[in-house]
Amino acid sequence: MSVLPPDIDSASFAAFLEELRGAVGADWVWSGDADMFPYRDSFSPVWNTAEERHASAAVAPEDVEQVSAVVKIARKHRVPLYPISTGKNFGYGGPSPNVNGSVVLDLKRMNRVIEVNTDRNYCLVEPGVSYFDLQRAVDATGNKVMLDCPDPGWGSPIGNSLERGVGYTMPHFRDHFGAHCGMEVVLPDGEIMRTGMGALPGSETWQEYPYGFGPDPAGLFAQGNFGVVTKMGFRLMPMPEYYRTGLITVPRRRDFIKLVNHVNFLSDSGLIGEVEYGSPLSALMGNPDFFVLATKTGGPSDAEMDAAASAAGLPSFQVELQFFGPQKATLENWNYAKDRILSDIPGAAAVDGDHFTLPASEDQLNNTTQPWQTSIKRRRSLGVPSLGAWKIVRDDGHVGFFPVLPRTGEAVFEVQRVLGDAMKEFPTLPPFFNALTMPLFWHTHTFQMVFAPSIKHDDPQHNAITHASMKKCVAVAAEHGWGDYRAAPIYQDDVSNTYSFNNHILRRFHEQLKDAIDPDGIIAPGRGGIWPRRFRA
Amino acid sequence: MITRREAIKWGVVVPAIAASSQAAFARAPQGLDAFLLDTRYVENLPAEHAAITAIRFAGDVTRPWFDTLDHAWRRRGYVLGGITGSDALFVLEVLAQQHGRRVVSQQQLGEKNERGVYPVSWVIAPVHPSVTA
Numbered sequence: 001m002s003v004l005p006p007d008i009d010s011a012s013f014a015a016f017l018e019e020l021r022g023a024v025g026a027d028w029v030w031s032g033d034a035d036m037f038p039y040r041d042s043f044s045p046v047w048n049t050a051e052e053r054h055a056s057a058a059v060a061p062e063d064v065e066q067v068s069a070v071v072k073i074a075r076k077h078r079v080p081l082y083p084i085s086t087g088k089n090f091g092y093g094g095p096s097p098n099v100n101g102s103v104v105l106d107l108k109r110m111n112r113v114i115e116v117n118t119d120r121n122y123c124l125v126e127p128g129v130s131y132f133d134l135q136r137a138v139d140a141t142g143n144k145v146m147l148d149c150p151d152p153g154w155g156s157p158i159g160n161s162l163e164r165g166v167g168y169t170m171p172h173f174r175d176h177f178g179a180h181c182g183m184e185v186v187l188p189d190g191e192i193m194r195t196g197m198g199a200l201p202g203s204e205t206w207q208e209y210p211y212g213f214g215p216d217p218a219g220l221f222a223q224g225n226f227g228v229v230t231k232m233g234f235r236l237m238p239m240p241e242y243y244r245t246g247l248i249t250v251p252r253r254r255d256f257i258k259l260v261n262h263v264n265f266l267s268d269s270g271l272i273g274e275v276e277y278g279s280p281l282s283a284l285m286g287n288p289d290f291f292v293l294a295t296k297t298g299g300p301s302d303a304e305m306d307a308a309a310s311a312a313g314l315p316s317f318q319v320e321l322q323f324f325g326p327q328k329a330t331l332e333n334w335n336y337a338k339d340r341i342l343s344d345i346p347g348a349a350a351v352d353g354d355h356f357t358l359p360a361s362e363d364q365l366n367n368t369t370q371p372w373q374t375s376i377k378r379r380r381s382l383g384v385p386s387l388g389a390w391k392i393v394r395d396d397g398h399v400g401f402f403p404v405l406p407r408t409g410e411a412v413f414e415v416q417r418v419l420g421d422a423m424k425e426f427p428t429l430p431p432f433f434n435a436l437t438m439p440l441f442w443h444t445h446t447f448q449m450v451f452a453p454s455i456k457h458d459d460p461q462h463n464a465i466t467h468a469s470m471k472k473c474v475a476v477a478a479e480h481g482w483g484d485y486r487a488a489p490i491y492q493d494d495v496s497n498t499y500s501f502n503n504h505i506l507r508r509f510h511e512q513l514k515d516a517i518d519p520d521g522i523i524a525p526g527r528g529g530i531w532p533r534r535f536r537a
Numbered sequence: 538m539i540t541r542r543e544a545i546k547w548g549v550v551v552p553a554i555a556a557s558s559q560a561a562f563a564r565a566p567q568g569l570d571a572f573l574l575d576t577r578y579v580e581n582l583p584a585e586h587a588a589i590t591a592i593r594f595a596g597d598v599t600r601p602w603f604d605t606l607d608h609a610w611r612r613r614g615y616v617l618g619g620i621t622g623s624d625a626l627f628v629l630e631v632l633a634q635q636h637g638r639r640v641v642s643q644q645q646l647g648e649k650n651e652r653g654v655y656p657v658s659w660v661i662a663p664v665h666p667s668v669t670a
């Protein structure tokens with residue numbers, strides 16, 4: 001489906017493309033259906049409907065000077081650009097833009113790992129560098145540092161962190177935007193800016209001290225549309241000597257509340273990495289009576305769930321803990337965690353898990369020897385990029401809603417009940433929220449929960465249910481103070497609308513900034529729910 | 538950017554590798570640089586045929602990608618054939634597109650399972666001038 005950028009006819013569009021070819025070379029500009037197919041969001045719930053967002057063309061510059069030239073040409077022609085790094089943002093919009101007819105600014109050719117510093121533990125990369133590329137560069141240092149990567153390794157540190165994406169190792173590395181230090185950005189007028197110490201000519205601390213002097217605008221470029229990021233630094237964890245795992249189970253439903261508080265303490269004290277919460281009662285979901293109980297409107301009572309657990313001889317909840325550090329320290333930290341939790345929660349039990357020297361062998365990465373049925377995905381837990389996550393994708397993909405909620409057991413139970421009840425309107429969906437749905441401890445200091453209904457390219461009715469349920473989830477969650485952390489372009493206005501304190505002052509502030517530096521909306525208009533004057537009118 | 542001639546050429550290859558049997562594998566024509574065989578769907582095939590290497594994997598594309606394709610797709614040429622699950626093909630297709638390559642031909646070989654995954658045979662060939670041979 002060929003589209004044009006807003007307010008432009010095909011002759012002017014052709015002239016615009018010609019100018020782009022002059023800037024980057026004829027081979028690096030694409031338009032037309034076949035070439036643009038890869039820039040569609042293949043996980044879109046509005047696939048092949050009028051709501052689907054299509055780009056008109058794509059351009060792939062080779063370096064920052066070419067990015068600046070492309071931005072200047074777009075500004076002259078008032079054509080919106082949609083920058084992507086590796087374009088693998090599946091579940092959150094893929095590579096497709098907010099505005100129909102935008103030109104994708106594909107930064108895949110800018111794929112240089114500029115530095116991996118294993119004395120000061122950071123890297124500096126371009127947008128087209130994938131986690132696999134970075135892993136190769138780390139391998140070349142003799143594996144002196146450990147990456148923290150998302151489930152699929154084909155994305156990029158820059159694209160992922162600009163979405164505030166997450167990984168699975170120690171707390172302060174998991175929040176990928178939080179772990180960045182220093183960026184270079186091409187602004188909507190084509191000027192090249194560096195943040196933090198990068199603004200001080202001759203400084204050698206760009207990747208060490210993020211702030212420099214004065215206000216730090218770096219946050220504007222995450223989930224924002226104020227510039228094209230062309231370099232970014234990231235902190236890297238020195239490769240820990242040792243890795244250790246342990247399992248804690250608790251017998252009763254209410255024990256979960258104390259368990260969460262203990263795990264919060266361990267995490268905020270820097271003693272543990274990412275944890276996997278779970279419920280051994282999940283094994284009973286195949287039993288129709290138990291299924292009805294766990295998905296009951298208004299939620300089951302604690303007594304009902306405890307009775308089911310004791311009848312099955314199973315604990316109610318469990319948490320898998322992971323420790324990184326010197327061998328002795330991991331053992332001491334595990335012993336400390338066991339003592340702390342078991343002495344406070346009657347009936348809690350602990351099981352020692354796998355432990356070994358890092359880096360892990362291929363067998364250890366395959367994670368087949370845990371003495372319990374584990375939910376830990378060892379590769380991502382140890383920062384090893386992989387594509388194995390694809391086995392969790394059903395049908396032709398999914399969209400994701402991951403609300404941010406307080407890090408308490410009570411909040412988890414409330415989300416289970418409120419969103420479980422709300423989603424009963426869509427009986428064909430799997431029961432994402434039920435009495436066993438567990439929180440994700442991805443971001444350093446908060447919980448999230450998962451709602452990820454699937455899409456099917458050949459089933460518009462199925463997709464319509466997914467689309468309607470996403471909108472409802474966003475709305476109902478917001479009524480309870482739980483907000484989405486990240487959204488596909490088709491949901492960004494819905495989500496932005498929920499962050500409405502003081503008559504949407506946050507959005508109005510962003511709009512004022514956008515109007516000041518990009519009133520025509522050259523960079524990703526609509527991203528993050530921020531529309532410039534031209535598109536608001 | 539794929540030409541009609543190329544489409545016809547690779548269109549001929551796919552039926553030849555379509556069946557997941559030893560005989561079909563043995564009939565595979567010249568012109569491929571490697572086969573990717575997903576052991577969830579293809580078993581008991583030799584490691585090599587007509588000097589074409591067969592790379593085996595069990596649905597997770599990580600090792601073929603990291604060990605072989607990531608290197609091969611940075612250079613010119615390299616036509617890859619495969620019999621895999623459609624999930625693995627999706628991953629490969631997205632990676633291929635980023636490297637100037639495209640699925641130039643494909644054929645569904647069986648029914649969808651409960652996850653919507655089905656066996657498929659395919660050819661991925663270079664189409665962008667920066668990587669065509």
Ligand SMILES: Cc1cc2nc3c(=O)[nH]c(=O)nc-3n(C[C@H](O)[C@H](O)[C@H](O)COP(=O)(O)OP(=O)(O)OC[C@H]3O[C@@H](n4cnc5c(N)ncnc54)[C@H](O)[C@@H]3O)c2cc1C
Binds near residue numbers: 087089095164389390
């Ligand atoms: C099965 C599965 C598992 C997943 N697991 C995870 C996970 O564990 N953690 C996680 O975080 N995500 C996960 N994802 C989502 C997604 O795949 C990753 O976040 C992925 O890293 C994002 O794609 P990317 O890195 O190529 O970013 P891109 O697609 O390149 O970028 C994302 C967005 O950021 C903006 N952007 C990108 N580059 C720039 C730039 N240089 N300048 C300005 N703006 C820019 C654009 O708006 C772009 O659309 C998962 C997805 C699936 C399907």
